[in-house]
Amino acid sequence: MVIVRPIRPSDLDILEHIHGRLFPIRYESTFFHDVVNGRDIVSWGAVDSSRPDGQSDELIGFVTARIVLAKESEVDPIHIVDMLGYDSAKSDQTLVYVLTLGVVEAYRSLGVASSLIREVIKYASSIPTCRAVYLHVISYNNPAINLYKKMSFKCVRRLQGFYLINGQHYDSFLFLYYVNGGRSPCSPLELLTAIVSYMRCGFKSVAARLCKNGGRKITRRAKCKESHSLVSATPNKRNMAVECSGYECV
Numbered sequence: 001m002v003i004v005r006p007i008r009p010s011d012l013d014i015l016e017h018i019h020g021r022l023f024p025i026r027y028e029s030t031f032f033h034d035v036v037n038g039r040d041i042v043s044w045g046a047v048d049s050s051r052p053d054g055q056s057d058e059l060i061g062f063v064t065a066r067i068v069l070a071k072e073s074e075v076d077p078i079h080i081v082d083m084l085g086y087d088s089a090k091s092d093q094t095l096v097y098v099l100t101l102g103v104v105e106a107y108r109s110l111g112v113a114s115s116l117i118r119e120v121i122k123y124a125s126s127i128p129t130c131r132a133v134y135l136h137v138i139s140y141n142n143p144a145i146n147l148y149k150k151m152s153f154k155c156v157r158r159l160q161g162f163y164l165i166n167g168q169h170y171d172s173f174l175f176l177y178y179v180n181g182g183r184s185p186c187s188p189l190e191l192l193t194a195i196v197s198y199m200r201c202g203f204k205s206v207a208a209r210l211c212k213n214g215g216r217k218i219t220r221r222a223k224c225k226e227s228h229s230l231v232s233a234t235p236n237k238r239n240m241a242v243e244c245s246g247y248e249c250v
Helices: 009-022 029-037 077-083 112-125 142-150 188-230 237-248
Strands: 002-006 042-048 059-069 094-103 130-138 154-165 168-178
Touching: 002 112, 009 029, 009 059, 009 094, 042 112, 059 112, 094 112, 112 130, 112 142, 130 142, 130 154, 142 154, 142 168
Parallel strands: 094 130
Antiparallel strands: 002 042, 042 059, 059 094, 130 168, 154 168
16 A cells, blocks of 8 residues: 655655666755755655565655745746736745656556645645646656646646756756646637727727717707807807806816
């Protein structure tokens, strides 16, 4: 039975060992010490409680992540603005960045990675200022790409030459999972619909003003005529001007 639990200091050696086996990128020793001691990094490990010979609490999978300010992340500014609801005052908005995720080969395709990612999503959702979980995937890692799409992550950007492995550059896909009201940018159809709606409102507003102004002109003419009937047959020109100008100001 696979159980997900927080990573502990006692996991240090196996965590470093699995990272070395799974990833072509080498991580500094300080990274692993930060992970197991929870220094600015949150992490969860998967263990198989049914394993014999004292291995029931040994990691078979892991995920590490940290909180970052949305405005300081690699996420495209367009997506940042949209996630924050176009409110530039919300400078404290955050994202949870998945640093590493891995499962040993014998336990792949059993839902372990999904369980680990769900822990990250649950954690991010518990932070009121968090708007999304985001991560990078190397462009040729199709199993991981399919996993994130299946879990409703959105691919929002391709980063050219993001990874440098053995002297060769590889592209990365940037995936986002929105939480706490975060949302993806409008599709072209939604944007067109919003523009048409805005134009309609604009036309209605202009038409209403024209009608209102037309009504005022009619009223003014009627009131000026009425003022003419109230003065003598040989009215003083100055008085007439005052009467009519007075009504025009109403």
